Amino acid sequence: MNQSAKLMVVVLIAVMVQAVAPLVAAQESLLLTLYQSLVRAVEHNESFLIAEEERVRAEAQVGQARAEALPTIRFFGDYTRNFEIPEQFVTIGDQTERFKFGYEHASNWGFTATQSIWQGGVFPAWAAARLYSEYVEQVRRQAWLDLQQGVATAYFDALLAEQQVEVARRSLELAIDTRDVVQKKYEQGQISEYDLLRAEVQVANIRPQVLQAENGQKLALTNLRNLLGIEAGVPLQLSPSVADSAAWETETLEVLITRARSRRPEPLQAELEVSMREKAVAVARADHFPSLELSGNYMVSAYREQLGFNHWQRTPAWSATLTLSIPIFEGMRISSGVSQAKVDLVQARLRERSVNKQVTLDVESAQNSFLEAQERLGSQAETVLQAERGYEIANLRYQEGVGTQLEVSDAMLALTTARLNKSNAMRDYQVARTNLRRAVGEPVLDALADTNK
Numbered sequence: 019m020n021q022s023a024k025l026m027v028v029v030l031i032a033v034m035v036q037a038v039a040p041l042v043a044a045q046e047s048l049l050l051t052l053y054q055s056l057v058r059a060v061e062h063n064e065s066f067l068i069a070e071e072e073r074v075r076a077e078a079q080v081g082q083a084r085a086e087a088l089p090t091i092r093f094f095g096d097y098t099r100n101f102e103i104p105e106q107f108v109t110i111g112d113q114t115e116r117f118k119f120g121y122e123h124a125s126n127w128g129f130t131a132t133q134s135i136w137q138g139g140v141f142p143a144w145a146a147a148r149l150y151s152e153y154v155e156q157v158r159r160q161a162w163l164d165l166q167q168g169v170a171t172a173y174f175d176a177l178l179a180e181q182q183v184e185v186a187r188r189s190l191e192l193a194i195d196t197r198d199v200v201q202k203k204y205e206q207g208q209i210s211e212y213d214l215l216r217a218e219v220q221v222a223n224i225r226p227q228v229l230q231a232e233n234g235q236k237l238a239l240t241n242l243r244n245l246l247g248i249e250a251g252v253p254l255q256l257s258p259s260v261a262d263s264a265a266w267e268t269e270t271l272e273v274l275i276t277r278a279r280s281r282r283p284e285p286l287q288a289e290l291e292v293s294m295r296e297k298a299v300a301v302a303r304a305d306h307f308p309s310l311e312l313s314g315n316y317m318v319s320a321y322r323e324q325l326g327f328n329h330w331q332r333t334p335a336w337s338a339t340l341t342l343s344i345p346i347f348e349g350m351r352i353s354s355g356v357s358q359a360k361v362d363l364v365q366a367r368l369r370e371r372s373v374n375k376q377v378t379l380d381v382e383s384a385q386n387s388f389l390e391a392q393e394r395l396g397s398q399a400e401t402v403l404q405a406e407r408g409y410e411i412a413n414l415r416y417q418e419g420v421g422t423q424l425e426v427s428d429a430m431l432a433l434t435t436a437r438l439n440k441s442n443a444m445r446d447y448q449v450a451r452t453n454l455r456r457a458v459g460e461p462v463l464d465a466l467a468d469t470n471k
Contacts, residue, residue: 062247
């Protein structure tokens with residue numbers, strides 16, 4: 019390849035790189051509100067989708083239990099080719115006759131029907147399966163509420179991390195501005211070299227804080243992507259979202275506890291488990307009782323010496339059977355099964371009591387955290403305004419020569435702390451509201467549906 023050809027290849031590669039680079043760099047950020055994040059999580063989160071599939075299994079188990087009470091009808095059929103047919107010799111007087119016992123071609127087909135007339139454990143088992151289906155629905159709802167709580171918390175954590183990056187960068191900008199002022203004063207001989215070194219050290223100390231905040235933001239976004247089923251590296255842009263206030267949030271603790279016990283899936287699960295265990299005791303006891311079953315059979319036998327479709331000799335047969343089974347002794351198996359079922363029932367009742375106590379504790383703790391976060395948030399806004407005003411005064415005093423660099427540093431630290439405290443207070447308030455909703459059994463999604471679609 020000559021020199022001009024090589025040059026042309028290099029030019030083409032450069033043109034292609036310039037054409038592709040903007041497309042790679044211009045990967046658009048995915049804009050997400052809290053509502054959109056919650057909807058996406060419901061559609062893509064693997065743990066929740068697994069819980070969704072359990073509902074299908076539960077419905078199938080209901081159908082399986084119901085089938086035990088319904089009749090069964092089966093068709094059967096067979097064909098036999100006899101290559102050697104057994105023969106019997108019969109002698110009558112001086113003559114011996116040969117008789118074949120069968121035909122070269124034989125076929126049997128028919129129908130069998132069975133119906134259980136009485137079987138003590140069928141209907142309790144069917145009822146238990148229906149209860150289990152309701153139980154699985156509560157498990158799915160629990161997974162749904164937990165997912166919303168996790169996504170909302172991760173979303174607010176990511177927003178906090180973004181605000182922390184902003185606060186750190188603004189603090190760095192203020193430190194750089196202060197250093198520039200100190201640099202000018204030092205060049206004019208108004209301050210000592212120590213003051214300049216102190217300003218430079220302050221800038222150097224803040225830079226790692228910026229990097230740490232940026233890394234924290236990356237981790238928070240990675241956690242959010244994982245919950246939402248978004249591929250790694252996809253840029254996210256979050257829009258601050260606040261759930262609508264609910265009237266019940268201001269209710270008394272007693273009202274919230276009552277609301278939680280009627281809406282949270284955990285108490286409902288415990289109640290359903292008790293009912294299922296009661297049915298399990300009935301199923302175990304049913305083995306003591308007799309069972310009665312009716313079955314019918316219709317069969318057609320057909321024979322022919324040569325294979326074909328016509329002239330088969332057919333002999334139909336009908337029969338009906340009523341079967342009674344009475345357990346007399348089974349080695350204490352039934353009694354042992356009943357005892358185990360009763361133990362499971364007692365344990366289920368104890369778990370129900372424990373769950374109700376835990377619900378009370380959860381609601382009380384969540385309400386206290388919510389009220390504390392609400393009060394703390396209200397006080398932080400005024401603190402930031404005061405800190406901003408304090409920094410302006412300290413900086414102006416230093417520029418006019420009546421203040422000290424220490425005053426500026428203290429005011430900057432107070433301002434940074436106030437901004438961080440405000441961001442943390444907002445995050446804690448939002449998470450506390452989310453946790454209170456979860457403790458009461460209220461979904462975050464419903465609260466956002468009307469305003470953030």
